[in-house]
Each structure stands twice: as C-alpha cells, then as structure tokens.
Amino acid sequence: EDQVTQSPEALRLQEGESSSLNCSYTVSGLRGLFWYRQDPGKGPEFLFTLYSAGEEKEKERLKATLTKKESFLHITAPKPEDSATYLCAVQALRTDKLIFGTGTRLQVFP
Amino acid sequence: DAGVIQSPRHEVTEMGQEVTLRCKPISGHDYLFWYRQTMMRGLELLIYFNNNVPIDDSGMPEDRFSAKMPNASFSTLKIQPSEPRDSAVYFCASSLPNQPQHFGDGTRLSIL
Numbered sequence: 001e002d003q004v005t006q007s008p009e010a011l012r013l014q015e016g017e018s019s020s021l022n023c024s025y026t027v028s029g030l031r032g033l034f035w036y037r038q039d040p041g042k043g044p045e046f047l048f049t050l051y052s053a054g055e056e057k058e059k060e061r062l063k064a065t066l067t068k069k070e071s072f073l074h075i076t077a078p079k080p081e082d083s084a085t086y087l088c089a090v091q092a093l094r095t096d097k098l099i100f101g102t103g104t105r106l107q108v109f110p
Numbered sequence: 111d112a113g114v115i116q117s118p119r120h121e122v123t124e125m126g127q128e129v130t131l132r133c134k135p136i137s138g139h140d141y142l143f144w145y146r147q148t149m150m151r152g153l154e155l156l157i158y159f160n161n162n163v164p165i166d167d168s169g170m171p172e173d174r175f176s177a178k179m180p181n182a183s184f185s186t187l188k189i190q191p192s193e194p195r196d197s198a199v200y201f202c203a204s205s206l207p208n209q210p211q212h213f214g215d216g217t218r219l220s221i222l
Contacts, residue, residue, distance in 0.1 A: 034210060043114070043201050043213030044153070087153065096141060097166065098211065102152035 002027045006088050006101035013078055013108050021073040021104045023088030033071050034098065035064050036087040044087055078108045112136070114214035116202050122220045128190040131217045134183055135204030143203040143211060144177055144187050153201070159185065192221045 005024045013019055025033065032051050036044035048057045050066040057064050061082065063074040073086055085105045089098040115134040123129055135142050143158040157167040162179045170177070174193070179185040189196055199218050203211040 036213075041215070043203070043215045046210040046212065049210055089153075095166075096158060096160070097155055098143075099155075100153040 002090060002092055002099045004088055004090055004099055004101035006086075006104050008104060009102070010105045011107070013075075013106070015079055015108055015110050016077050018074070018076045018078070020075070021086055021106070023071040023073070023101055024069060025071070025088075025090045026069075027090045027092045027099075029093035031091045031093045031095070033066055034089045034091070035071070035073055036089065038085045038087055038103070047086075075106070078106075080108050080110055082106065083108050114202055114204050114212055116200075116214035116217050118217060119215065120218045120220075122222065123192060124222050125193055126191045127221075128188065129192045129196075129219060129221075131187040131200050131202075131219070133185045133187070133202030133214060135185070135202070136212055137183065139204035139206055139212075141205045141207070141211075142179060142185050143205075144185070145201040145203065145213075147199045147201060147216070156187070194221045197221050 003026045007022045032049050034049050035047040037047055038044045048064040053068045055066050061076050065072045085103040087100055087103045089100040091098050117132045141160055144156040145153050146156055147153045156169045157177045158165055159179045175189055177187045197220050199216045201213050201216045203213040205211040
C-alpha cells in the first residue's frame, strides 16, 4: 500500500535558524513527489515536483531533495512568513491520485 | 487568473440534512478532485473525474456521499443524510494531465 509519513509533526524555529523537514514514502513505482504549503484557512499551494532520486529544486529559501525512500524540504534562514503547514504527497505510476502525508506545522518566530 | 472556486466557504447544518458543496475548476483543466481534510486523517482523496467522467470513487466513505460533474466547469459533492462525523474541510482541486493539482480554499463543514 502506498504510504507517506512526515516528520516532525510540528517544528518551531527562530528566524534565521535553518532546518529540514522529512517525508518518507513507500510507493509501487514513483511517478512524482510533490511538496505543498498550506496556510490556515486556505487550500494547499503547490511548491515543487520531484521525479527521480538525486533531483533537487529550489525556490527562495526552500530546497527540496529526493532519494529512493525519502524527500527533504530544507529551509535556509527562515522568516516568520515561512510559517505554514508543509504537505508532502506521492503519485504512483499509472494513476492520477495523490497520497498525502499529514504534514509538518512550521512556526518561525522573530 | 481565477483559481479553483468553491462554495460555500462555511456550512453549518443539523444532522440528517442534505449538504451540497460546489466547485468550479480552473478553465481548461481536464481533471477534478474532491478531498476531505481532518486533523486525525489529514488530506484524503474522495473521488476524481477526468473529462467529466468519474474515474476512481474508492475514497468515498459510504453511499451517503455522491459526486457529479455535469459539465467541464462545475462539480458537486452531496452528503445525504449528513452526520456529525462528516464534519471536516472539503477541498476541490483541478489539474491538466501530468501537471500539479491546484486547490480551492475549501468548504468548512460542521454537522451539529
């Protein structure tokens, strides 16, 4: 069964304190791994898609990496506006469905 | 550029009543997805459509739930009769083939 586990559940960082969020997955053939950001009262907002082990993508202070078993979302020198829940999802081959993890709630305080 | 539009944003109703949630996907998107989000279970796919045809409804909890997509610009998710355990945030998302899904801002449903 395809499965996604995210850790930690919650993370508190001081502004400027870099850290990483983890997404471990099992899937019967990976078509893509997705990272989304969700703000309170809003829908998930797409950040990145990764397709194969070794791939990396960057956007401002965020960098996503992928191995055969997990993905990391690295946050460099975070700011309070980076506070949100970060969701990871996988899509298996031959399907259009996404399987989501339960997310990491990130708080960055000044 | 309009995103996915969902209505209503909030719905409070009594147990046993019929609830209808509405979604307008992004114009031109072939795929439409309905999700439910709760604290305990996170974001779960209920059903998705391709070109207005339901493809996979294996996530629909039970017969009380039904979804339709009468045309490319409109979909509904109906719960009849509603129960307190149906309380959650329901999201609609749409996408092009092999492209990321774009989500609406959801409907927060409370069943008393």
